[in-house]
Amino acid sequence: MATIGPRRLDAKARLRALTSDITALILNRDLLPGDPLPTEQELMAELGVGRNSLREAVKVLQALGIIDTRHGFGMFVAENNLSALHDSLAFRGQMSLRHRGHEAGELVEVRQALETGLIGQAIRVVSEEHLQALEATVIRMEQSAQEGDMFAEADRDFHRILFEPLNNTLLSNLLGVFWEVYHSIHDVIGEEQPDNPTLVETAAAHRAIFEAVRAKDIDAARLLLADHFQGIRQLLAVMRGRAK
Structure with a gap:
């Protein structure tokens, strides 16, 4: 029977932690739906993560309807929707x-x-x-x-x-x-x-x-x-x- 190794579990835990950090940043800065987030470079520096990790976390938050990305414009707090x-x-x-x-x-x-x-x-x-x-x-x-x-x-x-x-x-x-x-x-x-x-x-x-x-x-x-x-x-x- 296949098992999930420690590295896989660690990766999942890091992803959950990073998505929590991003949502905490949104809340702590009192950002509202439609407000822009910091740029990718700024988030990488502030959260101490690489580009691939950040983009993976952003994809998760997009799927959850928390972040909206607009090509050529950046990332925004998603409008209220379910x-x-x-x-x-x-x-x-x-x-x-x-x-x-x-x-x-x-x-x-x-x-x-x-x-x-x-x-x-x-x-x-x-x-x-x-x-x-x-x-x-x-x-x-x-x-x-x-x-x-x-x-x-x-x-x-x-x-x-x-x-x-x-x-x-x-x-x-x-x-x-x-x-x-x-x-x-x-x-x-x-x-x-x-x-x-x-x-x-x-x-x-x-x-x-x-x-x-x-x-x-x-x-x-x-x-x-x-x-x-x-x-x-x-x-x-x-x-x-x-x-x-």
């Missing part, structure tokens, strides 16, 4: 579908917990402007459903606008990530299962959630949102049963 988290979760969720879908089910549970847990706060501060925007997405879904067209963008807009009243950028980004991952999972298992809700039924489910929000009925909205996730839970359960 693209690295999205890619990782989407991969894990889709991979799990090949092995009974356990992680995919966990991702659905987390998204449901976020939405049902926060809907009450959103309803308490929802404005008429948000209600109008929310209903517009429902109308788009209903029109698309009547024509037999998919309405993924309207669906995404619905869930985004639903929580916009909370004015929480991190929450909006995180819910966006979970929406993307959820639909990537749903698209995979939906192709394999014929018992999906119809487009009309899905649009009607969103209409019901909207009406509960407009009526400021928190309990009804919470129950309707929870029920909204039952379809994919059932598909995952069927898939697990077939994998036994």
Whole structure:
């Protein structure tokens, strides 16, 4: 059985230490998203490392969405985004579908917990402007459903606008990530299962959630949102049963 030798472990430890040093430098200098980092030469001198080691660490931080490099301009603190988290979760969720879908089910549970847990706060501060925007997405879904067209963008807009009243950028980004991952999972298992809700039924489910929000009925909205996730839970359960 192959083992990882001491030198390999030491190299990994040095890389982790260097990435930590770079992130500490960003924090200690109070750099903000979009701010430039010191030049490569300056970082090499300040951190006491060679060019190859520094570039390897920068690649890791790029993959994590912490640093952004622009050819001919240098390195910058990356803008706020969760693209690295999205890619990782989407991969894990889709991979799990090949092995009974356990992680995919966990991702659905987390998204449901976020939405049902926060809907009450959103309803308490929802404005008429948000209600109008929310209903517009429902109308788009209903029109698309009547024509037999998919309405993924309207669906995404619905869930985004639903929580916009909370004015929480991190929450909006995180819910966006979970929406993307959820639909990537749903698209995979939906192709394999014929018992999906119809487009009309899905649009009607969103209409019901909207009406509960407009009526400021928190309990009804919470129950309707929870029920909204039952379809994919059932598909995952069927898939697990077939994998036994």
